[in-house]
Amino acid sequence: MEISAQHVWLMISAAMVLLMTPGLGLFYGGMTRAKAALNMIMMSFISAGIVGVVWVLWGYSMTTGDGVLGLFGNPFANFGLQNLMGSPDLIKAGYSATFAIITVALISGAIADRARFGAWALFVPVWITVVYCPLAYMVWGGGLMSAGGAVTAVFGQVIDFAGGAVVEISSGTAALVLALIVGQRHGFAKDPNHRPHNVPFIMLGAAILWFGWFGFNGGAATSAEQAGLIWVNTLVTPAAAMLSWLVTEKIRHGHPTSLGAASGVVAGLVAITPSCANISPLAAVGLGLVAGAACAVFVDLKYRFGLDDSLDVVGVHLGAGLIGTLALGFIALPADGLGGGLFYGGGVQQLIAQTAAVVITLLLSGVGTLVIGRAINKAIGFRVSHEAEAAGVDLAEHAESAYAFGEIGAGFNPLPHAASPSPAGVSAPDRSANAVSGATAQPSKEDSFA
Known part of the structure; x- marks a missing residue:
């Protein structure tokens, strides 16, 4: 079979998404203290190493094909990807691996400065197997929330084009649970040395993430028209979110900061992830404005509740993931088989479907992470001395x-x-x-x- 433009674009997109993980390492490494920067970068790198192997062995198989009760695919259906040799589906397998890698790497920011590297290396493959693969199968692989799935039959078709639930809400929820299991850093909220040590690293990491996100959102585009909409939305939503974050920061704290600009960009990227192919550019601007301002407030709540989410994974990824996923109930464009959101006269059906997806994701990721995290913590300890x-x-x-x-x-x-x-x-x-x-x-x- 000759290689097509679609195949080339998917391979380029996969490379862009893979670059996001070391970019995340820089972003997180800059946000933590100087004496923990390498550890944060290593937590991203080891995620790529472990998930890359897991994906070939059983991970990809669990996200496709005939499933078990609509929950996950047969782990042995494509074990080692032997059945895909000579098929262009091998490109799809590689592309999907990069999503799994960045998803679990996101969680690491919640336990910065205090986690044992060995415990994290054990957490990564188990969490991917127990939480991520089932979610990916349910939404994208023919499971409960896919077209024809049991959840879809009851609540309606869920829209999650690039991973608002599968990637963002799941990682944000896992970050919340794991931060509670590991506990606060010593001197949390009091020690000035817990401030970011390298803001240029943060800005560079955010820039790499923004670049890679065009492949993250756009890799699955099926037409030039859809690709154009995705590209523009991936540009304007983080742009608007950055502006609203800075304005909010100025009002609340007196100064717009570089960290605020970078965090606003990431919040906008998270918010547009589930809806990049399903809302208009004008709606994307509005979504970014809401997500940026809201997440600027969300990240402050950790001090009020005593949650040491070290690098704001919960406030940004869970917060903006919820906003972007639920917003589709209001601003989704009418499409084949979809009536659109409330603002387009589509009724409440889409909002109900999105809410169902959120609840399922919160439960699966929350309970799964709690069991995995506590088991590892009891067995070998998750925290350094x-x-x-x-x-x-x-x-x-x-x-x-x-x-x-x-x-x-x-x-x-x-x-x-x-x-x-x-x-x-x-x-x-x-x-x-x-x-x-x-x-x-x-x-x-x-x-x-x-």
Whole structure:
């Protein structure tokens, strides 16, 4: 079979989506402290390594084909992808793998600074198998929420073009549960050293994410007309969300920040994910304005509720994922087999279908993550020791440092043979790492990062 333009575009899109994961590593690495930057990047990289193998062995099989009660596909149907050899469906398998990789990597931001790398490496394949693959099958693979599925028959056809429920709500819910299991960082909400240490990394990571998201949303386009709509919506929604986040930040905290701009872009990208092919560009602008302002408020709520969602995964991905998924009940364009949202005279049917998808996703991801997280925590422990957290998870878990100043650099690890901690409870290498972060002064209210 000759390669077609559609095949080429899908391979390019897959490469763009794969690039999003190291981009996420930079985004998260910049948001955390200097002594945990490498650990955050490694959590994204190891997700790619583990999920890439899992996807070939059984992951892709669980998202396609004949399923078990509409919940997941047969894990052995395409084990090792042997049945796809010589078929263009192999491209589709590779493309879908990149979605699974970025989804589980997103969760890691909620447990920054304090998670054991081995525990995370165990969590990744189990969560992909138990939570992500069933959700992907239910929505995209012929399961309960697909066309002809049991949920669709009762509530109507769910719209989730690129993963508002499968990717964003599931990862945001998992982040919430895992943050509760692991617990707060020492000094949460009081220690100025918990502020981001490298804002340029954050901006670079957000730019890579925005670039990759055009493949994330547009890879599955089936026509030039649909691709054009997706491209424009993927441009304007994060643009509008960035503006509304900055305005909200200015009103609430006195200054628009670089972190706010980057976070607004991500919030807009999350919000447009489920609806990129199903709303007009004007509606996409409105969606971005709502998502950016709302998520700027959501991320502050973690301090009120004592939730140490370190890098705002819950506020941005769960928050904007819910907004974008439910918004389709109001602003979805009428299409074949779909009456459209309330604003187009389509009635409440689409809103009911979207709500059903949200509830199912929250339950599956919430319960699944709770069981997996608690089992791992009980078996091997999910959290590093207090001493390792103080010294930095980069040194404790990887024997490396992101920055080389004096004796601190790659390969230098003061644990477990370091000298006794100073009276302040922080080892000498830790003080140097904190100096790198530039976060030694108590921040004013307007300097606080949500």
